Amino acid sequence: MQRIRTTCPYCGVGCGVRAEVADGRITGVEGDAAHPANFGRLCVKGTALHETLGNHGRLTRPRVDGVEVDWARALDAVAERLAATRDAHGPDAIGAYLSGQLLTEDYYVANKLFKGFLGTPHLDTNSRLCMASAVAAHKRAFGADAVPCCYEDLEEAELVVLVGSNLAWNHPVLYQRLKTAKQRNPLLRVVVIDPRVTDSCEIADLYLGLAPGSDGRLFNGLLAWMADTGRLDRVYLERHTTGLEAALAAAREDDVSVEAIAADCDVDPERLQTFFYWFATQLHVVTLFSQGINQSSSGTDKAGAIINCHLAGGKLGLPGAGPFSITGQPNAMGGREVGGLANQLAAHMDYDTPGALDRMRRFWSTERLVPSLPAGPGHKAVELFEAVERGEVQALWIMATNPVVSLPDANRVRAALAKCPLVIVSECVADTDLLPYADIVLPASSWSEKDGTVTNSERRLSRQRGILPPPGEARHDWWIITQVARRLGYGEAFAFEHPGEIFAEHARLSGFENRPGTPGERLFDISGLAGLDREEYDALEPVQWPVTAEAPRGTARLFEDGRYATPDGRARLVPVRPRGPAQALSAARPLRLNTGRVRDQWHTMTRTARAPQLMNHRPEPFIEITPEDAAALGVGDQQLARLSGAGGDYLGRVRLSKAQRRGEVFVPMHWNDRFSGAARMGGLLAAHLDPLSGQPELKQGAVSLAPLACGWEATLVVADELAGDPGWCEMAAYWARIPLAGAERWQLAGGGVEKAPRDWLAWVQKVLPVAPALWCDDSVGGRLRAAGLEDGKLRWWLMVGPPAELPGLAWLEARFAEAARGEPLDATRRRRLLAGCDDGAAEAGPMVCSCHQVGQRGILDAIRGGDRSVEALGARLACGTQCGSCVPELKALIEEETAVCAS
Ligand code: SF4
16 A cells, blocks of 8 residues: 555645555545644545545546547647637637636646737636635735735734634634644634634634624724724834825724724624724734635725734734635635736736736747737636626636536526537536536546645645546646647647646746846745756645745745835735625515535535535535524424525525524535535625625625425435436425435425325336335325335335434435445345334434534434533544544534523
8 A cells, every 4th residue: 555645625724635545546545744734634525535536427538519529639629719719809709717626737837828828818717706805905915915824823823813714614624723722822812703603613712793794894993993092013014014094094984983893893892892902912913814804895905904904013924923814725826826817917927017028928938929918907707707798708718617606696607608609618527517518528637636736825835646547538637738739839838748847837937037126026936946857846845935045945924024025115004995795685685695615515516525424414505594584584494495686596405593693694605506406606696796806795695585385395315326317306396416325315395286195106106217116105194105126125215204204314325335235135124114224213413523424413312411521422422533623513512402401
């Protein structure tokens, strides 16, 4: 067995992973103890990485106009059609939409081809949805898109403020680092500022449950409070910044009394005052912010208001101090480095950077091949699809992302793509919502096959290593792009044969004419890595940029000397005038919609849904709402409901939650048409953009909620081989597909008219090739259970009735696994089949501990039996003893259950 070091492909923490490889397979993964991001820890998603592998469901052959072709024909078609589009309509008719899932080397050659050689500026990335507002705020304040902090700063701080970040779920390993730091240093305080009481509140000394979108007002108020109470760092401001007076004047345009700020933010004034005092009186403060700040129509200003407070207090450029934007995606930062945003040119140079166009022309030698590089920025993500809709962009190449799910106004995106003359999709999964819109489909490699580098949220470059060969004819993205470039006549500029050669050019460019005191000076510089040979590239250890001759081991923290990347070397405080959400509430849409991730899922679930244990935490699309609002709207816990927004509808199961504020609902961002009938978050929202960053407002929608009238609910579990064509979706008003091990569970609901149980037997014979072998029905109660067997082996299992009556599905899952191995049911199990379990055990309930598959019901039983601590539950059930992500949920259950017992 070999152990190969690589990097997790999920979130922006960028954990090091050691993959165990035996017999040409990855048989297990563990955290890389030597990786400075995680020191051996992994969260539940990282721990399950090896279970998401396998060639099943992979895209393995190129397709042109629906016909499988070989690579030569596919690449010819891409090159010919792109060239034809450019010749007929000009370079601006070509666009590309990339992804933070791509490696830096993929990104580099894509940016080089589209901007440098095809001459179009319209190349953007789904990172626009994640952190573009932080990028814009960094540039405005620091003169460069530079994250000042490193993860160690969380351990060095006296105060850590989490704002717009559910770190416990979305960056779990970083959360565990913070939690450990707090255990080691009881003086370290944590403040959580979030409209929802998230799991991150587990370690909070103070929680501010502010009104959605009021963050800018809160931090503006803090700036004014610091000034009014003599807490500004006048020396730092004098030496290293400009703009204080204008920023303060803007803040003071509103009433800056604590009471007025508290009223506008809808928080308790005493708590707010405490936060202001803590922030103002500590020097070592880290404010960690994420999508809750960025995904807003005023995200740049919100991030700017946070940065203002750090600059005003001199809380930056020190150990344990600084504003710290954490990215959602594994390589959002790498994309920014190469210029993968439409407003960037390349290597941290913008179009208006003095001399940048000329520098790039010379570096890429483009002048011999095309008349000019694009003169100015291109369309940002949402605008790019609007340009497709208008017919201005006629050829679009989409790589490793799913805009028909993740963009706001996603139904409009679908319509735009449907009429786009040329849609090219590079993808590794065979079945996504996007593929039906593709004229040319290119099978791409995936994690464990891809070979290159990624950069995490603390500017740390790590190697993601190619371990397994791509399946079938899948190829690496960098290879596909360079092959197309060669066919377009740019062979010399794209003669790369290995990602290490691309990395070397990228590193050289970062240092090209990058000298202090010259117009070419820029912070992003990894020229110290430009000379790596193949072996050194393969062995590259994680390192934080800048990496230069002066700093060959990288740079942990930026701006330690107080010198910024602005022309005068000073950081800029900016005037911020807070704005509320662009999507106004109304009588028709009275609820404020928040969206986000859940603990065990990633993006559109193409990878995480392949690990059945990750589906058990939140198996169906859901709507979280307070019990009071639910009662007022006539919906109960676990009932189905419909949300209606400006972009369309969303169907999900109601979860009553005291973590929500009144008048607000939360839905997950992950579900798409592969997993449910109408649960695309992007389909609910209208597109409202931050005017500076172009980032859409995904956190503050406006919706209405109504119960979904259902005459029946059913659960159908089918063996994998029968799960191909979901014909049963057509008759259901609501459906959700939940992958199990060796089978699929379908939750179905529909109709105002109740089917008689016997009708279900006729129906099941129509949609499945295996006839019912066993059934029992209760006509009066409208219940039915039935099962189909073939040669004594279980093929399907059906329960008509509310899902609350489901037995524990683990027993059934094991029977389907036996059937897959060719084992027939023995007589005892056959007798128990309709019960769905050995002993009448009830459904385990929502999964709490995914690592050890411990459900909520077992945990509640143990608490009622006297296990009233996380340690006691861990000793009895093993829950919470591996990655630790479920510990906040365990604590919440203990607290709730203890309160119930006490009352
Ligand atoms: Fe992967 Fe992020 Fe989990 Fe680390 S914290 S293992 S990078 S998903």
